[in-house]
Amino acid sequence: MALVRVALGARSYDILIEQGALDRAGDTLAPYARKGRLVVVTDANVAAAQLPRLDASLHAANIAVEPIILPPGEQTKSWRHLEQLLDALLALEIERGDHIVALGGGVIGDLVGFAASILKRGCHFIQVPTTLLAQVDSSVGGKTAINAKAGKNLIGSFYQPALVLIDPSTLDSLPPRETRAGYAEVVKYGLIDDPEFFDWCAANAQALLAGDPDARTIAIQRSVQAKAAIVADDERETSGRRALLNLGHTFGHALEADTGFSDTLLHGEGVAAGMALAFRYSARLGLCAQADADRVTAHLKAVGLPHDLATAHVRAGGAALVGHMLHDKKMAAGTLPFLLARGIGQTFLSKDVALDDVAAFLDADRTAA
Ligand code: NAD
Ligand code: GLY
Numbered sequence: 001m002a003l004v005r006v007a008l009g010a011r012s013y014d015i016l017i018e019q020g021a022l023d024r025a026g027d028t029l030a031p032y033a034r035k036g037r038l039v040v041v042t043d044a045n046v047a048a049a050q051l052p053r054l055d056a057s058l059h060a061a062n063i064a065v066e067p068i069i070l071p072p073g074e075q076t077k078s079w080r081h082l083e084q085l086l087d088a089l090l091a092l093e094i095e096r097g098d099h100i101v102a103l104g105g106g107v108i109g110d111l112v113g114f115a116a117s118i119l120k121r122g123c124h125f126i127q128v129p130t131t132l133l134a135q136v137d138s139s140v141g142g143k144t145a146i147n148a149k150a151g152k153n154l155i156g157s158f159y160q161p162a163l164v165l166i167d168p169s170t171l172d173s174l175p176p177r178e179t180r181a182g183y184a185e186v187v188k189y190g191l192i193d194d195p196e197f198f199d200w201c202a203a204n205a206q207a208l209l210a211g212d213p214d215a216r217t218i219a220i221q222r223s224v225q226a227k228a229a230i231v232a233d234d235e236r237e238t239s240g241r242r243a244l245l246n247l248g249h250t251f252g253h254a255l256e257a258d259t260g261f262s263d264t265l266l267h268g269e270g271v272a273a274g275m276a277l278a279f280r281y282s283a284r285l286g287l288c289a290q291a292d293a294d295r296v297t298a299h300l301k302a303v304g305l306p307h308d309l310a311t312a313h314v315r316a317g318g319a320a321l322v323g324h325m326l327h328d329k330k331m332a333a334g335t336l337p338f339l340l341a342r343g344i345g346q347t348f349l350s351k352d353v354a355l356d357d358v359a360a361f362l363d364a365d366r367t368a369a
Contacts (some may be wrong), residue, residue, distance in 0.1 A: 026061025113144030132182025181268030
């Protein structure tokens, strides 16, 4: 079993990564099961594919399981489902000292984390992520949220889990497109500040996507090590270090907005195209070697991820896409911080990007593709 510690003083916690961990969760989670029971919140897809494994292992350890099963999909991160979840938790007489288990992808993790942060002014929760995106990113670091009419993730809190338990074998039932989208968040860590990890990704992505257990475990471990270090340094995204995790997200957010935050472009797919655009824009500005931008684009293309406006199914022109960026929640005092790169593994935050130049770049990039 690999163990990564998120060092946050009194809010520190462990991330445990082990193939088959779900089948041994009874032993791992026993210390968290007050009065011999655990409430497990999940969605209908995960309930069908993975809950029976967790259920069997908890029962074998004499832990009673109270499942709460929500509908799958981004729309579950809503006021309506938050209320439904809080009512269900209260009906089960959850107390402050209890731990709620979030079994699922980023949707379940974000919703359960937010519910835990406000229920009885805060009870505990445990992340058991079942998508690659959640295993390498959203289950770690304590960002919790639901969506508002005005935009995604606008209502939420920073609230750390008590434990993150990752079983890479849960990815066996995940649709390949979801795994590929989650892979964008893996390669992101290499692009931010670890060129050697980008080389590892280039050499091992196909094995990882084909389900190789060792490749999955290494990718998850290296990703959460990188994220844990960043979160320990800048938990609330105040120093600028945690903002590096948003590489590709400003372009990606505009692409997701243009495609209606729908299945046309999954979040990780938007991030992939966004990272390729950020590298090509950096090359256009003369900050980054064109060869590095080309290498990033070629890798994302090789693994079947969107890497430009056409492959992201985006029809809008540059001006309309920049219009979407103006609604980005990172917009502050009329400027939008942009993540650019001086090369692979050399991402930095720029505050002097001219949005009309970004619009011109997007139009030129479409024509050049
Ligand atoms: P998701 O939770 O919607 O899961 C994707 C799909 O896969 C769903 O249909 C789900 O039911 C299904 N699924 C999950 N695990 C499965 C499994 N093992 N087998 C079969 N089906 C499975 O999506 P996601 O990509 O995991 O997360 C996206 C969400 O994460 C977004 O809401 C995004 O805002 C959020 N997010 C949060 C953070 C953070 O730091 N908190 C970071 C990145 C993304
Ligand atoms: N996924 C970005 C962050 O956790 O800060």
